[in-house]
Amino acid sequence: MNFQGIIGHEFVGIVEKSPAPEWLGKIVVGEINVSCGSCFYCNNSMGNHCPQRTVLGIQEKDGAMAEYLTLPIGNLHVVPEEVDWTKSVFTEPLAAACEILEQIQIFTNDEVLLIGDGKLAQLIGRVLQHHTTNLTVLGKHPSKIELFRKHGINAVSLGEFKGESASFKVVIEATGNWQGWDLALDMVRPKGFLVLKSTYVGSHNFNPASLVINEITLIGSRCGPFPEALKLLKEGKVDPSDLITEIFPLNEWKNAFNRAQQADSMKVLLEH
Amino acid sequence: MNFQGIIGHEFVGIVEKSPAPEWLGKIVVGEINVSCGSCFYCNNSMGNHCPQRTVLGIQEKDGAMAEYLTLPIGNLHVVPEEVDWTKSVFTEPLAAACEILEQIQIFTNDEVLLIGDGKLAQLIGRVLQHHTTNLTVLGKHPSKIELFRKHGINAVSLGEFKGESASFKVVIEATGNWQGWDLALDMVRPKGFLVLKSTYVGSHNFNPASLVINEITLIGSRCGPFPEALKLLKEGKVDPSDLITEIFPLNEWKNAFNRAQQADSMKVLLEH
Numbered sequence: 001m002n003f004q005g006i007i008g009h010e011f012v013g014i015v016e017k018s019p020a021p022e023w024l025g026k027i028v029v030g031e032i033n034v035s036c037g038s039c040f041y042c043n044n045s046m047g048n049h050c051p052q053r054t055v056l057g058i059q060e061k062d063g064a065m066a067e068y069l070t071l072p073i074g075n076l077h078v079v080p081e082e083v084d085w086t087k088s089v090f091t092e093p094l095a096a097a098c099e100i101l102e103q104i105q106i107f108t109n110d111e112v113l114l115i116g117d118g119k120l121a122q123l124i125g126r127v128l129q130h131h132t133t134n135l136t137v138l139g140k141h142p143s144k145i146e147l148f149r150k151h152g153i154n155a156v157s158l159g160e161f162k163g164e165s166a167s168f169k170v171v172i173e174a175t176g177n178w179q180g181w182d183l184a185l186d187m188v189r190p191k192g193f194l195v196l197k198s199t200y201v202g203s204h205n206f207n208p209a210s211l212v213i214n215e216i217t218l219i220g221s222r223c224g225p226f227p228e229a230l231k232l233l234k235e236g237k238v239d240p241s242d243l244i245t246e247i248f249p250l251n252e253w254k255n256a257f258n259r260a261q262q263a264d265s266m267k268v269l270l271e272h
Numbered sequence: 273m274n275f276q277g278i279i280g281h282e283f284v285g286i287v288e289k290s291p292a293p294e295w296l297g298k299i300v301v302g303e304i305n306v307s308c309g310s311c312f313y314c315n316n317s318m319g320n321h322c323p324q325r326t327v328l329g330i331q332e333k334d335g336a337m338a339e340y341l342t343l344p345i346g347n348l349h350v351v352p353e354e355v356d357w358t359k360s361v362f363t364e365p366l367a368a369a370c371e372i373l374e375q376i377q378i379f380t381n382d383e384v385l386l387i388g389d390g391k392l393a394q395l396i397g398r399v400l401q402h403h404t405t406n407l408t409v410l411g412k413h414p415s416k417i418e419l420f421r422k423h424g425i426n427a428v429s430l431g432e433f434k435g436e437s438a439s440f441k442v443v444i445e446a447t448g449n450w451q452g453w454d455l456a457l458d459m460v461r462p463k464g465f466l467v468l469k470s471t472y473v474g475s476h477n478f479n480p481a482s483l484v485i486n487e488i489t490l491i492g493s494r495c496g497p498f499p500e501a502l503k504l505l506k507e508g509k510v511d512p513s514d515l516i517t518e519i520f521p522l523n524e525w526k527n528a529f530n531r532a533q534q535a536d537s538m539k540v541l542l543e544h
């Protein structure tokens with residue numbers, strides 16, 4: 001988005017100042033899209049797509065890697081007492097994982113292929129394992145594949161993968177690279193669904209004819225429902241704690257960024 | 273499909289030979305996908321996607337430009353008495369137009385943009401005008417744009433088109449050229465639907481990021497429901513007769529092909 005400013009859009013914090021005193025001291029997470037509240041999208045439950053929106057740490061609004069941030073009260077959700085901050089800080093990406101289930105129904109026997117082993121893929125896997133008994137994750141990094149397995153999710157490497165072309169009703173592409181895109185197109189079956197959770201760099205040669213002939217539905221998927229994510233955290237259905245590689249104090253942000261850039265790193269947190 | 277054989281998949285005919293005598297003499301149209309009847313797709317109401325299928329005049333099965341053709345009884349639909357053969361011969365493409373409504377709901381106020389002015393686009397326009405009062409057709413050829421207008425459909429040329437980017441909830445791409453594809457991607461709004469009715473030659477530079485960010489759903493759409501198409505013809509809700517450019521006897525097929533290749537030509541029929 002060519003953003004210049006303070007980055008950071010996944011956070012949990014304490015309300016220290018508010019025109020509504022009942023919010024003071026509350027532990028909150030916050031939706032990142034700040035919408036105008038009066039346009040067509042805002043009036044039709046699509047505020048996340050408001051063309052006038054700013055986005056925390058992403059578009060025209062300073063984000064969470066700071067001592068303080070601001071958000072409208074309407075964006076806030078109180079974190080349930082049961083949910084430790086090291087879990088609630090995952091609300092935003094977990095909501096993005098839940099968005100898939102707002103867009104398509106996944107039934108218990110549906111063959112689902114999740115491509116990717118990064119942070120978002122890990123959360124998607126933990127959400128979807130409650131919806132299908134037929135989930136396969138295709139990963140690249142042994143330690144990240146192992147992390148899925150630790151949670152009882154069937155994860156395999158590209159070398160081990162025996163999936164046949166056109167054999168999955170639902171394919172979720174969460175790698176953001178073109179190899180993942182091509183594989184996703186190959187694996188989704190006729191009348192199936194290809195959910196795109198990642199954006200891509202550059203462009204790629206493509207012919208949509210196979211989507212037409214096989215009547216495939218391709219669904220772009222982005223921000224999701226915070227209440228559902230908080231519910232999963234509260235009920236313990238998703239526990240993201242083991243995705244945390246290390247926690248740094250805010251003033252050690254340089255070390256945090258260095259750590260985050262190492263290949264084995266998953267989530268690196270800043271605490272203030 | 274690299275098919276070699278007798279082409280032709282849009283037809284109406286008379287049953288002259290059948291193991292089931294009650295079919296003899298019936299005037300019928302026929303679904304073009306001949307499925308195996310026992311695979312996963314056939315057992316789940318997706319016989320049109322049976323991987324073992326042959327397709328009349330398209331894939332491993334001789335088609336309708338002949339004195340006789342064969343089809344399984346299960347593929348046949350009796351044409352209602354009220355429907356003249358010059359109308360019922362449009363059942364197959366009209367069903368393909370109807371397929372859109374099997375895949376997405378279109379509500380009366382939905383902004384729908386149909387890109388294309390060819391034969392299939394003409395049928396799609398005539399179907400959709402019964403579902404939304406907010407249909408715009410974007411065409412190229414003055415005579416074909418005029419044909420939409422004759423049916424009370426708002427059709428414009430590229431030069432006249434004033435549509436803004438991201439302003440249509442539903443965009444239907446029926447040109448099969450990359451200019452149409454690019455325009456469709458530009459015109460569909462966030463959370464909107466892009467229905468692809470055409471296949472494309474070659475490949476094209478593409479980045480699906482805008483689909484992800486704007487949570488757009490892209491739907492490939494092919495063969496559709498014959499009963500619905502016959503119902504529209506029977507009730508007179510769609511009258512395709514004026515799409516016929518000329519009718520030739522089968523043995524004048526060379527003249528028919530020449531006529532069909534002229535720029536102003538719509539549908540050219542062969543009669544036997």
